[in-house]
Amino acid sequence: MATLELAIDEGIAIAPVARKRRLGPLFWAAIGWMIFIFVAAALVNVLPLPSPTDMDMLGRRAPASMLHWLGTDGLGRDELSRLIFGARISLTVGLCAPVIGITIGGALGMLAGYFRGRFETLVVGSMDVLLAFPPLILALAVTAYLGQSILNLTCILGVLGIPAFMRVARAATLTLARREFVIAAQALGASHARILLRELLPNVFLPLLAFFLLGVAVTIVVEGALSFLGLGVPPPISSWGSMIGEGRESLEIAPRLAFLPAIMMFLTVLSFNLVGDTLRALTDPRQGAL
Amino acid sequence: MSETALLSVENVSVDLPTPRGNLRAVDRVDLTIGPGRTLGIVGESGCGKTMLSRAVLQLLPKKAKLSGRVMFDGQDLVRLDPERLRKLRGRSLAVVFQDPMTSLNPVLTIGTQLIETLQEHLELDGHAAKKRSVELLAAVGIPAPEQRLTQYPHQLSGGMRQRVAIAIALSCEPKLLIADEPTTALDVTIQAQILDLLAREQRRRHMAMILITHDLGVVAGRTDEVAVMYAGRVVERAPTPALFKKMRMPYTEALLAAIPKIDAAPHTSLPAISGRPPDPTRPLPGCSFAPRCRYADARCQTEKPSLSEAESRDHLYACFHPVETAAEVSA
Numbered sequence: 001m002a003t004l005e006l007a008i009d010e011g012i013a014i015a016p017v018a019r020k021r022r023l024g025p026l027f028w029a030a031i032g033w034m035i036f037i038f039v040a041a042a043l044v045n046v047l048p049l050p051s052p053t054d055m056d057m058l059g060r061r062a063p064a065s066m067l068h069w070l071g072t073d074g075l076g077r078d079e080l081s082r083l084i085f086g087a088r089i090s091l092t093v094g095l096c097a098p099v100i101g102i103t104i105g106g107a108l109g110m111l112a113g114y115f116r117g118r119f120e121t122l123v124v125g126s127m128d129v130l131l132a133f134p135p136l137i138l139a140l141a142v143t144a145y146l147g148q149s150i151l152n153l154t155c156i157l158g159v160l161g162i163p164a165f166m167r168v169a170r171a172a173t174l175t176l177a178r179r180e181f182v183i184a185a186q187a188l189g190a191s192h193a194r195i196l197l198r199e200l201l202p203n204v205f206l207p208l209l210a211f212f213l214l215g216v217a218v219t220i221v222v223e224g225a226l227s228f229l230g231l232g233v234p235p236p237i238s239s240w241g242s243m244i245g246e247g248r249e250s251l252e253i254a255p256r257l258a259f260l261p262a263i264m265m266f267l268t269v270l271s272f273n274l275v276g277d278t279l280r281a282l283t284d285p286r287q288g289a290l
Numbered sequence: 291m292s293e294t295a296l297l298s299v300e301n302v303s304v305d306l307p308t309p310r311g312n313l314r315a316v317d318r319v320d321l322t323i324g325p326g327r328t329l330g331i332v333g334e335s336g337c338g339k340t341m342l343s344r345a346v347l348q349l350l351p352k353k354a355k356l357s358g359r360v361m362f363d364g365q366d367l368v369r370l371d372p373e374r375l376r377k378l379r380g381r382s383l384a385v386v387f388q389d390p391m392t393s394l395n396p397v398l399t400i401g402t403q404l405i406e407t408l409q410e411h412l413e414l415d416g417h418a419a420k421k422r423s424v425e426l427l428a429a430v431g432i433p434a435p436e437q438r439l440t441q442y443p444h445q446l447s448g449g450m451r452q453r454v455a456i457a458i459a460l461s462c463e464p465k466l467l468i469a470d471e472p473t474t475a476l477d478v479t480i481q482a483q484i485l486d487l488l489a490r491e492q493r494r495r496h497m498a499m500i501l502i503t504h505d506l507g508v509v510a511g512r513t514d515e516v517a518v519m520y521a522g523r524v525v526e527r528a529p530t531p532a533l534f535k536k537m538r539m540p541y542t543e544a545l546l547a548a549i550p551k552i553d554a555a556p557h558t559s560l561p562a563i564s565g566r567p568p569d570p571t572r573p574l575p576g577c578s579f580a581p582r583c584r585y586a587d588a589r590c591q592t593e594k595p596s597l598s599e600a601e602s603r604d605h606l607y608a609c610f611h612p613v614e615t616a617a618e619v620s621a
Binding site: 116117179180183184186187188190198202206 | 347349352376377378379380381383384385387388389392393394395396397398406407410411455458459
């Protein structure tokens, strides 16, 4: 058999080509809005805003003025201040609940997808039970027993998100665990923990992160819906959902009281969806090409 | 069987339960390999080569059942406890897989993958591990190794990736390297380079190597001994020169005939082996190659020939009607 000796060109591919992906103005607008909302919510105590709970019974539903930039609500509380304080609640719940979901659901899904067998059957089965349980009844039951608080609300929404994260993590792990690099890692003497944390987690993390951002958007909406129904944060704390609920009473006189928080929620959810979708689109083709 | 064997596979069978019944992927295989020696395992797709290598590594699918013994360095890998087996893998036993596209983790850099393997087994600190990684990459012929450490697998070509996979396999100076079709997924021009690299590193490190391939041409100049597998069994085993001088098993002959020859006249048709290997879930009573064999007779259909040393002590074959004429050796 003839042997080919090809000299390797020392110059090839030394400098990695920086790849630019076009993300589009919509993506950057979404990022901009998210930053704006986060900064406003974080700095709410430093901003020169009137208290969100001080009532001015003489100035109820007052129009925009120098004192109240966006006017006052049905009880004479500053609308802008309530919106930003509401953003704090909505974002806290919206971020913390999916964190619970991604941690527990992600871990369960990866373990189920990697070890398979009875453990997988148990996990998938219990998630099906959780999915079949009506979420509103669960929220009602928990708030009835443990009382209305931000912590309880976050926990309910977090637990409700676990099955979805579990499914995403399990699906990704199932396909990855059959790839040769996992067998290669085993052949190199890697332990199960090492394979799960170092080989599989970095691969599963990207799809999970994209799903996490969509989860944030969904959670903000669900928190709004629960607050609208009076199952969310207890008054007088404001959240966007409860503000829409309160604004409903004066929809004919001052529609802005319902529409302003609705617009805030719409823009925020849209931003999270846009960023989540873009991230997913960025990670998907790479997954396929490898 | 020599006393000094590094690895000896003794009467190993692998059974895989499938919906269509039990599939015997490896059927009572015996093999030995001494330190620093090279064994070629040749056979077509689905003949159990990969399952055999997985059996040696104890990396069979969970449902697979293995019987027999795999003695490596005086220990039976089949009965070794998982923790000690894990320490052995990568340290003394290493593998290079067929497809470097999938055998490297797509989201970790080359450096991470190399350095972590080194740290796992050799207890090196970060700096020493990095230095050694650069040396290893340079040893397998990768230009600008320092820059490569920060790159991801998809930024390298197939040949480069296989070199990285080899560097990772060699990282802990294994005593035995299993190369499972290391060149099948690569360009023909790269194949010879990778095979030469493997041979060079093997000599330098005095490690034993099992070279698994479907190409008799690959094992011709690079192995000490060749085992030809068919339908899960070893059907002929001989030192490489003896095998190519006088192959006895009709299957080996047919495999060799199926390699295109460089001196053949243009447009000559290539004598392919007709038919397919038998369904492994329905074993034949006789020789598994009989339905495709041009020498087969009634006895081949009913009786299974055993692997026996008819010729000399080290040339074994399983056939009632061995090929008599000396096969032509392609230079």
